[in-house]
Amino acid sequence: MRITSLIARTTIAAGAVLALSVPAFAQDAFDSTAATGNQTNNTNNFTGAQTQQGGNAAAPQLQGATNGTIGPQGGDATVIQGVNTAGTVRVNNLANLEALLNIIANGMEILGIAWGGPTMIWGFMNMAAGTQDAMKRIIWGAAGVTGGLATPGCINWLVASCRDANLFS
Numbered sequence: 001m002r003i004t005s006l007i008a009r010t011t012i013a014a015g016a017v018l019a020l021s022v023p024a025f026a027q028d029a030f031d032s033t034a035a036t037g038n039q040t041n042n043t044n045n046f047t048g049a050q051t052q053q054g055g056n057a058a059a060p061q062l063q064g065a066t067n068g069t070i071g072p073q074g075g076d077a078t079v080i081q082g083v084n085t086a087g088t089v090r091v092n093n094l095a096n097l098e099a100l101l102n103i104i105a106n107g108m109e110i111l112g113i114a115w116g117g118p119t120m121i122w123g124f125m126n127m128a129a130g131t132q133d134a135m136k137r138i139i140w141g142a143a144g145v146t147g148g149l150a151t152p153g154c155i156n157w158l159v160a161s162c163r164d165a166n167l168f169s
């Protein structure tokens with residue numbers, strides 16, 4: 001009975017946190033003069049941050065392959081088929097590796113918090129009931145939350161240190 005009640009409460013709390021973290025995507029109903037107090041109704045619903053293209057703006061004319069000099073040439077460059085330049089293009093493999101490591105780090109953060117938080121709460125509930133293993137669960141839960149929160153920073157620190165030491169070039 002207590003476990004199902006705890007799971008239900010945790011699920012409701014997690015749903016509330018996710019619902020409150022969704023962006024509102026609010027649109028300004030007034031034009032850019034709203035800050036000055038002249039609130040006139042704008043039928044386009046722009047927030048004022050968007051750039052407007054003029055009605056007579058022509059699209060740029062397309063052209064064939066050009067001789068592009070992007071990045072280093074020679075043995076350090078990778079040839080990519082289908083790129084519309086006649087030269088070689090350098091691929092930034094460090095950016096791909098960094099993106100993959102960020103995905104892994106964020107996943108570890110979510111798993112650490114999702115496992116450590118309920119484990120720590122369960123330990124507190126067992127402490128109130130007087131169980132022997134309560135303190136162990138609290139410590140394991142705190143370690144899971146701390147490890148989850150620390151993982152993205154540690155991975156970013158390691159990648160930055162390797163990049164600064166030119167280990168990827």
